[in-house]
Every structure is written in structure tokens, then in C-alpha cells.
Amino acid sequence: MSIAERKERQRAERYELILAAARELAEAEGWDAVTTRRLADLINYSQPVLYSHFKGKAEIMAAVATRGFEELAARLEAETVKAAGAGGVLRNVCAAYVDFARSHAVVYEAMFVLPTNIKFASDDTPPALRAAFAALVAALGPDRREPVFLAEVLWGALHGLVVLMQSGRIPASGAEARLEVLVEKFSDKAQVSGPLEPHKPA
Amino acid sequence: MSIAERKERQRAERYELILAAARELAEAEGWDAVTTRRLADLINYSQPVLYSHFKGKAEIMAAVATRGFEELAARLEAETVKAAGAGGVLRNVCAAYVDFARSHAVVYEAMFVLPTNIKFASDDTPPALRAAFAALVAALGPDRREPVFLAEVLWGALHGLVVLMQSGRIPASGAEARLEVLVEKFSDKAQVSGPLEPHKPA
DNA sequence: GGTCTAATTCTAGCGCCGCTAGATTTTATG
DNA sequence: CATAAAATCTAGCGGCGCTAGAATTAGACC
The missing domain is CATH 1.10.10 (Arc Repressor Mutant, subunit A)
Structure with missing residues (x-):
């Protein structure tokens, strides 16, 4: 060498x-x-x-976040191919997202909570972030109207639950049940089924 | 004197x-x-x-947040009595929440984003925060199963949209349309109506 | 009005922060 | 081996949250 x-x-x-x-x-x-x-x-x-x-401390954190995007994208993509076509894809992808945030709390903060110089929704967006978002879009299933738009709303709902729980603003207990409610509201079946079963918080 | x-x-x-x-x-x-x-x-x-x-800088920020809880609670409560019984209460309360966050961005950060010593979901929770949350619960309407639980999920969804938009992680344009989607998913009619009309992001 | 005490406010400083200029050391090249 | 380039370090800047003790101000009392 x-x-x-x-x-x-x-x-x-x-x-x-x-x-x-x-x-x-x-x-x-x-x-x-x-x-x-x-x-x-x-x-x-x-x-x-x-x-x-690194140009500064913010770039170190951005690099940690970028690794996080890569891990998250890999995780979500794995879930979309694992049960392709089955109704549980949305649930699995959402569960994977929440589990990632829980088990990588500080990386998640760097990715989606703390101020960042990373560009979102632009040409400069890290490819892994796009891939992670694309996995959310895919998880909603085919034939959805405005899938990108709907995925943004879903992402907001998941992210909000995650950060409010992780910052102690709502109880962490009940996480799975809340996720279940969200998944049902975003499932393509949500628009044609009858009244939901009641949910009990843990 | x-x-x-x-x-x-x-x-x-x-x-x-x-x-x-x-x-x-x-x-x-x-x-x-x-x-x-x-x-x-x-x-x-x-x-x-x-x-x-103040005991320290964190307490100054907590005091700013507490004022914010009071303003938010007043705002949300005003919306729940304004159209009591009408189907638009949930929409109005959610719209008021998002508008409050948009127009009081730094107060909102102190309330719900930045680390805080304020206790949530406990005996020490500021009364105004409880009141604001109660207004969300009330906005869901009577006869909802697990209304407190459902209000937590709704809060997460609203909060997630707000912070992702305000931190530039999803585009601020389309805010109203995303809110519309959320309101429809949490409306008590969401469980008995047919397929939704398509939504166009702005 | 003067004196003394208590309350209030200020100065100076601690230990730490992100960051950089220029000095010093180390490494590579001829 | 000498020299130049590269790499690393030292020292310092301006700022941060916070506090001990000095200084000043205000109020009570005679």
C-alpha cells in the first residue's frame, strides 16, 4: 500500500x-x-x-444523522419487502419506525429533532432520507390517492407520537396501542370498514 | 401603598x-x-x-412555556364553545392548535420541543396544559371510546406535523390540506363514511 | 439628619463552550 | 541528511450559565 x-x-x-x-x-x-x-x-x-x-460540530451531528437515515431506510425497506402485498406492511413499517426511534433515541434526535443543516425535501436531501420516506410511501400500499402527501401526514403523526413519548410529554406506556390506532386510520381499509374496535391503553 | x-x-x-x-x-x-x-x-x-x-435559565423558559399553555388553552377552549355541537369543532380546534404553533413558534418550542423541567401527565402538570389537553379531548366529541387516549394520538399527529413543517423537514405549503386529512381521520364520522375525497397539496 | 443594618445590586470570576491562528512536531521527499 | 510539506498542538478569543463576595442603596431607628 x-x-x-x-x-x-x-x-x-x-x-x-x-x-x-x-x-x-x-x-x-x-x-x-x-x-x-x-x-x-x-x-x-x-x-x-x-x-x-468536519466544518464544525453541526457537521459531526449531521454525519451521525446521515448514518441514522441509512439505518432507518434499511430497516423500513426490509419491512416493505418482508410482507409484500400483505395487509400488515403498513403496521410493520410503522412499528419499525417507532422501534428505531426508541432504540436509537439520540440518533433520532439528530435526524429529526435538533436543529440541522441537512436539507429536507430538496435536491440536496441525503439519498437515505429519501429512501426512508419512499419506504413510508410504499407501505401505504398501491392505489392510494396522493401517496406522497399522505405519507407526509403519516410521518408527522408517527414523529409526533415518538417525540412526545420520548420527551416524557405523553406516557411511553401505551405506545403500541397508539401505533395501532394510527395504523388503522392510515390503512387503506380505514375508508370502507365499520366502527373500530375500542383500544385500551396499557 | x-x-x-x-x-x-x-x-x-x-x-x-x-x-x-x-x-x-x-x-x-x-x-x-x-x-x-x-x-x-x-x-x-x-x-x-x-x-x-428564577433558579436558572431553564426556569425562565419554563415560565414562557407556561404562559404559552395558558394562551393555547384559552384559544382551544374558545373554539370548543364557539361551535358547540357542530361537526366543525374538531376542525376548528385543530386549526387553532396549528395556527397557534405557527404564530407563536418560539413559545411553542419552549412548550413542546426544547428540553424542559415542566412535568407532563402528572400531578405537577401546569393546570393550563391540562386545560389545553382537555380541550382536545372535548373537540373529539362525546361518545368516543377512550377519548383521552385518542386525544394523545391526535396531539401527536398535530404536533408532528407542526414541528416537521416548522423545522423545514416537510414543506410548509400544504399545511391546510394535511390538517384536513388528519381532521377527517379523527372525526367520529371517519368510521362510518365511504371513501374520502382526494386531497391536493397546495 | 445621622447612623446602622438589611436588602439589593454589581463586579469579578469560575469552568466550560465552539472555534482558529500560528507555533511546533512529525513525516516524506530528494 | 536537509528541507519542505503535512499534521498536530498550544494558546487564546469571545461567549456561555452561574455564583461568591464586595459595594451600593434603602429603610428603620434614634
């Missing part, structure tokens, strides 16, 4: 080290604890070295 | 001055710009004086 290749590999490794450090520190102590001084300590370099990889 | 009364009045006035300064600075430049130094400058006292009214 050439010297240039070795240097590039080491640089890429350090980039990953920074992202891993940011994510782990955020998971352990929250994003407020993730500072450039502490990241530098964790990777055993001085602060300015971070700035040779 | 006694000296003690005058002192108490001046103290209360300064408390209101601090809240007004915080809100106005947040509205002008965002919560990141609201610092204890700048608030002190705006009220023409030194920083430590803020701490004679």
Missing part, C-alpha cells in the same frame, strides 16, 4: 472514530454532553484535528 | 419584564440567542438579578 493510501485509510478511520465517539457519548449522556473538547479527548487528538474532518 | 407593597409590585414588574424580554429576543433571533447576559442587558440589571427571580 502506498503512503498516500495508508494516510487516507488512517484519515477515514479517524473520521469513523469521531462519529462513533459522538454517538456513544450522546447515548451515554445526551447531546448536551457532546462537546468538541470531549470528542477530542475520546479520540486522543487535540480539538483542531476535528476541524480537519 | 406600603413600602413592602411597592417593593413587591416592582419585583413582579421586573419578573414580567424578564419574561417579555426572553420571548421577544427568542422571537427575533431564536432561543440560542437568549442568554442571561443579553436578558440582563435588556432589563438594565446585572446577570445575578435574574437569579433572584
